[in-house]
Amino acid sequence: MSTATRREFGAGPLSRVAALVYTLLVVELLLLLCAAPGLVALFALERHVSNLPLVAVCAVPLGPALAAALYALHHQRLDLTELRPARLFWRGYRANLAGSLLVWVPMLLWLTILAVNLVNLRSAGLSGWWAVPLVLVGAMVAVVGVNALVITSLFTFRLRDVIRLARYFVLRTPQVAVGTALLLVAATVLTLVASEAALAALASVLALALVRGSAPMTTAIRQEFTR
Template sequence: MNDLVAAQRQFGTGPLSRVAAIVYRLIVVELLLLAGVLPGLVPALLLARDPSNIPLYALCAVPLGPALSAALYALAQHRPDITDLNPAADFWRGYRTNFGGTLRLWLPLLAGLTVVAVNLAYFDAAGVPTWWAVLLVLIAVAATVWGGTALVITSLFAFRTRDVARLAAHFLTRTPSTSLGVLALTVVAAGTTAYTSEAVLALAGSVLTLLLLRTSRPMTTAIEKEFVR
């Protein structure tokens, strides 16, 4: 009996099982993430890449926030035991739990970035100084990094929206490795979309989400120690 229990334990937690567990979770989360963003992905693929369509692209990105939050939650629940996996249930639990809180952060962020993008797209026609464009770019970068960290916080912790916003702003400089990681992933995502398509980015969604979760670990560890009781 002891040998049987030991064999079952080794099967569930051995190196090969751990690799299989994370691969399985990534595949399931990827499929569910695609399902979550599909209402926005399909029309985004049909839109012409013209500055006049920037507000429509922003509307297409609305489903991305809750779906990405659910993916972060599901990947954070990962257990190395292949006999104890239920990523689909974790994903939908995260989707339901974080839906409202995510949209309260995601919608204002999209609206602000849309305004900046439209201003930059028609910058020459506006006839404003060059330094104004530089300022807009800096604002967009800071807002994007803040939004990425806020999304991680609201996906993994049960804080009020205003507390999430404050914590995200606090950790912009408190954990620079997290901020730089979010910025790097944003550049990768933007470059992938610009040089290929939104579909290619979507197919790598679960891997990029896992990287976002890993690069945010210094921040989430600090939050667990200092703000969670």
Template sequence: MNVTVLSRATAAIYRLLVVELLLLLTTVPTLVALTLLDRDASNAPLAAVCAAPLGPALSAALYALRHGDDEPATAFWRGYRGNALPVLKLWLPLLAWLAVFAVNLGNFSSAGVPGWWGVLLVAVAVAAVLWAVNALVITSLFTFRTVDAARLALHFLPRGATVANAGVLIAAAGVTLLASEAVTALLGSLLAAALLWNSRAMTTAIRDRFTA
């Protein structure tokens, strides 16, 4: 029994390490660019462009962590090739919207709008990011049309996984603010594993109800 537990733990650690290395490999330009950019709202559009590769890379990580028990590297590249285009159809509009949101919020004091409008903007942005997490997981693990993946992500938004994923994203944002994007990237495979774990009820329901 102890040998089995040790073997599984070793395999899990190996899988996380391989996925982490491949995550870093596929996002090096993004990490360099985001680290060099000043944290100013005016740089939000450029940051959004730089963050474009993060979607396919994170999707590949989710796929590899789910399907790459024996060969995580092979699973990562299979997930990257298969999911890059479907993920980008959701990821790029999200980045564009978040860039607009960041610019507006950064210039909020000069816009002359009431304070509650800023609170509403933040709430909508948070909801959009949590929806995107659901959509990313769904697109990474299942083959649906983009519109169907978006609808399923919205359908499962008011569930327990949303709260858990919010905690993961808050932790990631805290690490980024206190340290840097590079430090968060070093925890990328752990963050992906946490999102996957939190979404297990959603993925089980989708498999049972919406797939053959």
């Protein structure tokens, strides 16, 4: 089979759909594999507010796994003749392990502190209206943190520059911030209504939605801040 024939074979609509499904399945399996230590412990925890710090600890392995998934889904071409999702995933995991943890762990720490304060408002003697600023701050931390994870997954910047860009693009590309916030809300609702297992089963789909939704931000960064 000639090169031109192979390209024609792998470029049709059905081939692209098959390539997307295969890529999502492979990325899903590898993401779950890398996050498995934390997920297994998370599933064993009782759903109680006192376990919030433990939930954050269990979620630590998810950061590098999600970064690798973002890298693989961003770089994978939907061509049946050029499918390498596993290779891309492991390349992204190795390249982004340290950077993703430097972004992910502080975000988890901040969100845990805010969540603990939120669920203990009454015991602390605070009025209920304090929930509003706490939720708003938590939403901002989460959106900036996810922006930073996307940036550090796809580009090579110093940590302080990653954080600056993540904050800057909240205002520069508000559609990305809104899309990320909606994804986070959907993930939270899915976890509360169903279970953590349901969220884990759709992890690669959510990662793909994050890659697609962040395209205006990543395109602007590539054009304006890289050579």
